[in-house]
Amino acid sequence: MCPRGPVPHKLVGKLSVDTESGAFLGDTRIRLLEAIDRHGSISRAAKAVPLSYKAAWDAVDAMNNLADAPLVERSVGGRQGGGTALTAYGRQMIALYRAVEQEYQGAIDRLVERLGDADPGSVRQFQTLLRRMSMRTSARNQFVGTVVELRAGDVDVEVALRLDDANLLRARITRASVENLALTVGKSVHAFVKAPSVDIVTDGLRPATADNLWWGEVGAIHHGAVSAEVTLVLPGGRSVTALVSDARVAALGLAVGGRAGAVCSANAVILAVFD
Known part of the structure; x- marks a missing residue:
């Protein structure tokens, strides 16, 4: 069995759309919104991401609170047990996010090409720094x-x-x-x-x-x-x-x-x- 060589490090951009009170949209939340649009159900969308049912609702509540207009509408009760659906504003945010994400990753790829063969350790340090710079809060x-x-x-x-x-x-x-x-x-x-x-x-x-x-x-x-x-x-x-x-x-x-x-x-x- 041939020994494995070193795993190359690729700098992958993870786009996060922030507001003054923290992260508003990121990859997981966008995938949740897309799953809600496909399934019309928060439980099925949560399984598709995957997220727990509660974590999915927490994310939806946070997004609706921080957005200028609701991204998700919910209906409760009824014979079908209620459901969830994206608003027109929610679909617009997904489209904008995906478009910017593509340009963002392209810019990172072009930057790496200009830098040439960067030291893998430097790449890891940079990724660690970016993670440490993000802030989360325990306030519900x-x-x-x-x-x-x-x-x-x-x-x-x-x-x-x-x-x-x-x-x-x-x-x-x-x-x-x-x-x-x-x-x-x-x-x-x-x-x-x-x-x-x-x-x-x-x-x-x-x-x-x-x-x-x-x-x-x-x-x-x-x-x-x-x-x-x-x-x-x-x-x-x-x-x-x-x-x-x-x-x-x-x-x-x-x-x-x-x-x-x-x-x-x-x-x-x-x-x-x-x-």
């Missing part, structure tokens, strides 16, 4: 909004972000943070909210006061051992996910397709900018 809810109001208090400032025509998000941060982020009305900001910081309410159990209260339709309920992830689809296509106890899900009578509200304190919102 990620939004991009425009500052529409800065209301200063004695020691803190309430920042109001316009997410879309139907939804505002309010955050409370220190004056020093406002100065550090250089926040002004009209500035684009991204916001992070962890799922355990979000509670779910219904019409019969509204809080007396709430910094943030978003009403929507229950899009998904993922049960765990003692808790559940509840995702609400908001007007405009964005979503918000809460981590609540199974007992609360039962007490509220939550079901996919039902109306519910998501409550979040302004103190639980983390703001960031990438300038």
Whole structure:
């Protein structure tokens, strides 16, 4: 048996379309969108990628939250059990991504040709550097909004972000943070909210006061051992996910397709900018 020679290293471009709050579109998400378009089902699309059913829905929710318009529409309930479909905007994003991806890889190939026989170690180091430069966050809810109001208090400032025509998000941060982020009305900001910081309410159990209260339709309920992830689809296509106890899900009578509200304190919102 002949010994194998060294495996050549090819610099392959993996295109990622980013927003101010992180990765928006990448190869896996594009393949998920393409599979949704083919199958019309999130479960079948997830198997085709492959992804877990929950990971697929998480990706769809993230894309819809970060996009200017929803990429995927979902229908819940009914005799067929609901389904998913790409919007015209979603198909446009796929076409643009694939076109740019082809040009991107072509540019990398031309660059490698000009560099000649590069040291394989240098190529690996460069690939490692690119991976380290990418950022991910554990916050389940990620939004991009425009500052529409800065209301200063004695020691803190309430920042109001316009997410879309139907939804505002309010955050409370220190004056020093406002100065550090250089926040002004009209500035684009991204916001992070962890799922355990979000509670779910219904019409019969509204809080007396709430910094943030978003009403929507229950899009998904993922049960765990003692808790559940509840995702609400908001007007405009964005979503918000809460981590609540199974007992609360039962007490509220939550079901996919039902109306519910998501409550979040302004103190639980983390703001960031990438300038």
